[in-house]
Amino acid sequence: xxxxxxxxxxxxxxxxxxxxxxxxxxxxxxxxxxxxxxxxxxxxxxxxxxxxxxxxxxxxxxxxxxxxxxxxxxxxxxxxxxxxxxxxxxxxxxxxxxxxxxxxxxxxxxxxxxxxxxxxxxxxxxxxxxxxxxxxxxxxxxxxxxxxxxxxxxxxxxxxxxxxxxxxxxxxxxxxxxxxxxxxxxxxxxxxxxxxxxxxxxxxxxxxxxxxxxxxxxxxxxxxxxxxxxxxxxxxxxxxxxxxxxxxxxxxxxxxxxxxxxxxxxxxxxxxxxxxxxxxxxxxxxxxxxxxxxxxxxxxxxxxxxxxxxxxxxxxxxxxxxxxxxxxxxxxxxxxxxxxxxxxxxxxxxxxxxxxxxxxxxxxxxxxxxxxxxxxxxxxxxxxxxxxxxxxxxxxxxxxxxxxxxxxxxxxxxxxxxxxxxxxxxxxxxx
Ligand SMILES: [Mn+2]
Numbered sequence: 346x347x348x349x350x351x352x353x354x355x356x357x358x359x360x361x362x363x364x365x366x367x368x369x370x371x372x373x374x375x376x377x378x379x380x381x382x383x384x385x386x387x388x389x390x391x392x393x394x395x396x397x398x399x400x401x402x403x404x405x406x407x408x409x410x411x412x413x414x415x416x417x418x419x420x421x422x423x424x425x426x427x428x429x430x431x432x433x434x435x436x437x438x439x440x441x442x443x444x445x446x447x448x449x450x451x452x453x454x455x456x457x458x459x460x461x462x463x464x465x466x467x468x469x470x471x472x473x474x475x476x477x478x479x480x481x482x483x484x485x486x487x488x489x490x491x492x493x494x495x496x497x498x499x500x501x502x503x504x505x506x507x508x509x510x511x512x513x514x515x516x517x518x519x520x521x522x523x524x525x526x527x528x529x530x531x532x533x534x535x536x537x538x539x540x541x542x543x544x545x546x547x548x549x550x551x552x553x554x555x556x557x558x559x560x561x562x563x564x565x566x567x568x569x570x571x572x573x574x575x576x577x578x579x580x581x582x583x584x585x586x587x588x589x590x591x592x593x594x595x596x597x598x599x600x601x602x603x604x605x606x607x608x609x610x611x612x613x614x615x616x617x618x619x620x621x622x623x624x625x626x627x628x629x630x631x632x633x634x635x636x637x638x639x640x641x642x643x644x645x646x647x648x649x650x651x652x653x654x655x656x657x658x659x660x661x662x663x664x665x666x667x668x669x670x671x672x673x674x675x676x677x678x679x680x681x682x683x684x685x686x687x688x689x690x691x692x693x694x695x696x697x698x699x700x701x702x703x704x705x706x707x708x709x710x711x712x713x714x715x716x717x718x719x720x721x722x723x724x725x726x727x728x729x730x731x732x733x734x735x736x737x738x739x740x741x742x743x744x745x746x747x748x749x750x751x752x753x754x755x756x757x758x759x760x761x762x763x764x765x766x767x768x769x770x771x772x773x774x775x776x
Contacts, residue, residue: 516712520719
């Protein structure tokens with residue numbers, strides 16, 4: 346759980362990036378998220394807040410990071426959970442202060458029971474409280490995250506202080522991937538490739554979608570991934586037209602396509618991959634035509650991942666390219682496009698989602714559709730085509746590193762019709 350994936354020099358420089366942009370006489374605070382109740386006496390597995398991880402590398406619950414500027418310098422303090430012997434017997438070891446210090450590169454580590462007192466001592470000398478706005482998801486409307494609960498309480502307790510959210514600074518810091526991070530991300534991608542190769546070998550008619558999901562998690566866990574970076578989509582036939590299909594419980598029919606959207610989370614970083622393959626190992630003529638239409642756009646789109654472009658620009662461009670392909674596929678005519686008075690372009694009938702999002706510690710990472718690309722940013726490239734009336738759903742997705750020459754991190758994953766059909770020929774008969 347607290348395996349070290351990044352050297353503490355990485356976290357030291359993340360904190361410096363932040364504090365260099367903050368005013369003096371201030372304190373920055375961030376708290377771990379709650380552990381969420383599942384059912385009975387069970388909890389969902391804990392996942393650290395990505396900003397907190399980015400700043401100190403601690404993957405443990407009930408962690409607090411405090412950076413305060415007093416006496417002309419930044420003081421760093423980390424607060425971690427202290428457990429007694431009974432808890433140790435049931436739940437195992439937690440980080441000792443020394444371990445937490447080594448992981449984070451922070452000298453002063455205390456038990457979180459002393460946090461309130463230390464904060465109060467420091468507050469006298471400061472004017473501004475910096476914090477991270479964490480989302481209150483709709484379903485948690487009346488239940489703000491632990492981080493926001495604490496900040497909201499402080500806003501009431503200390504109305505004379507100035508409260509400033511620093512999400513934009515942290516987004517800027519997280520967007521450009523450093524070489525150390527890229528090493529971890531490439532490992533997430535390599536593990537995802539293993540799973541894809543397993544799928545190509547094991548997919549065949551009359552199996553259930555969940556058998557493929559089981560193959561994916563098998564490959565992820567056996568190489569040290571934490572698991573899925575997001576709920577995997579294993580959607581055969583018409584199910585592929587449900588964009589967030591996660592039931593994965595239908596039987597896979599002969600002559601249908603299988604759309605897969607899956608990615609490993611390794612060392613807190615996500616890989617994000619989509620592929621579409623023929624369940625019986627051979628594309629039909631129509632399926633191949635549709636697939637190649639998406640593939641041509643996918644290949645062309647890679648060249649857009651250069652400094653200065655934005656997600657908005659890519660969405661617009663790729664939408665237009667897909668529209669031209671849709672005309673060729675006979676889905677509508679150029680005349681219908683020209684005469685279309687609706688606000689939505691016609692291609693949105695068959696391609697309803699965007700082409701790109703940032704990837705990093707979160708699979709849909711920080712950054713906006715207007716953020717200008719810089720070298721070292723990582724984004725998905727995922728055109729798709731969903732023709733419900735034909736039971737065809739296709740998406741091809743890879744992760745691309747922005748640069749003067751963009752780098753496709755999944756360049757060695759089978760993607761052409763020939764590569765896919767060839768890989769599927771080596772079907773393991775015993776399965
Ligand atoms: Mn994606």
